[in-house]
Amino acid sequence: MAQVQSITEFLQQRKEQRTQQALLPALQQKSNAVVAVYGKRDNFLITFNPDMQRDICTNPEVCFFGGAPTLGLLNTTYGGNTAAMWLVPQLYNLSEYCGCKDKLEGNPLKECATVIAAEFSYLSVTELMLFFFRFKSGKYGRFYGSIDPLVITTSLREFLKERSIAIDRHEQEERERLREEEARKPKLTWEEYCLQEYGEVRPHPLSRRREAKKEAKPQAAEDAESVVRIAKSLMNDPNADDNTKAIFAKMFKKKYGKTPIEYIAEHDNK
Numbered sequence: 001m002a003q004v005q006s007i008t009e010f011l012q013q014r015k016e017q018r019t020q021q022a023l024l025p026a027l028q029q030k031s032n033a034v035v036a037v038y039g040k041r042d043n044f045l046i047t048f049n050p051d052m053q054r055d056i057c058t059n060p061e062v063c064f065f066g067g068a069p070t071l072g073l074l075n076t077t078y079g080g081n082t083a084a085m086w087l088v089p090q091l092y093n094l095s096e097y098c099g100c101k102d103k104l105e106g107n108p109l110k111e112c113a114t115v116i117a118a119e120f121s122y123l124s125v126t127e128l129m130l131f132f133f134r135f136k137s138g139k140y141g142r143f144y145g146s147i148d149p150l151v152i153t154t155s156l157r158e159f160l161k162e163r164s165i166a167i168d169r170h171e172q173e174e175r176e177r178l179r180e181e182e183a184r185k186p187k188l189t190w191e192e193y194c195l196q197e198y199g200e201v202r203p204h205p206l207s208r209r210r211e212a213k214k215e216a217k218p219q220a221a222e223d224a225e226s227v228v229r230i231a232k233s234l235m236n237d238p239n240a241d242d243n244t245k246a247i248f249a250k251m252f253k254k255k256y257g258k259t260p261i262e263y264i265a266e267h268d269n270k
Helices: 002-038 041-047 050-056 060-065 071-078 082-098 106-119 125-136 149-184 190-197 205-235 242-256 260-267
Strands: none
Touching: 002 041, 002 071, 041 071, 041 082, 050 082, 050 125, 060 125, 060 149, 071 082, 071 106, 071 125, 082 106, 082 125, 106 149, 125 149, 205 242, 205 260, 242 260
C-alpha cells in the first residue's frame, strides 16, 4: 500500500511539474512586463508605498482594472517573499492610522503579511491598497485597544464580495460595449463577404436550398405516381380477397393519410 501511495504522489508531482512548465512562458512574459514597467524590486516597493493610496484609491476602477501586478506575480518576478515585504509597510501604515495603543509590529506583523500573501495571492497591489484605504474610512469596523490581524483578514473577505460585484458590473459593461461596436459596424453583402473570405463570389447557401427544393418537386411527383400505381394494382387485383384489400387500405391510410381510392382520385392524372 505504501508503494502505491508513493507512485500516486510521484504521478501527481509530475502532473504539477508539467502544468508549471506549460504556464512558464506566459508567466515569464508577465514578469518581464512588470520589470519593464517598474524596474527592480526596490523601485517597485518604493513606487507602491502606502502614501500612494491617496493618489489612486479615489478611483476604484483603476484599482480593480488598472492592470497592476498581483501578489503572486510579485513573488514570481522578484522572489518568493516580495509580496510579504510589500505588505509589511501597508499593514504598519494601517496600524499607525488606527491609533491603537498596541501596534501591529514584530512577528505578528510579518506573519499577517505572510498569511495575506499566501491566501490572497490573486489580488493586485492596487486592489489591496483600495482595501486598506476603505478600512481606514471605517467601512469594515474598527479595532479595540490593539490591532487584531483576524479583523484584517476577515475584512478582506468582505472586500472580496465588493470586488466580485465590481468585476461582474465591469464585464457586463464590456459586453454591452462590444455589442454596440458590433452593431455600428457596416454590414457586408454576400458578395463582399465572399470576396473578403474567399477572394471570389460563391453561391449563397439560401439559393442552393431553393434550387434543391425545386429539384425535389419533380421527385415528389414521381413518388406520387408510383404510389398510385401500387394502389391501383392491389385494389384492382382480382386474386386479392376483400379482407386483404381491407388490411392494405388500413395500412395505406395510416402511412399516406388517405384511403387508396381517395389517393388515386387526388393524384391520378390518367
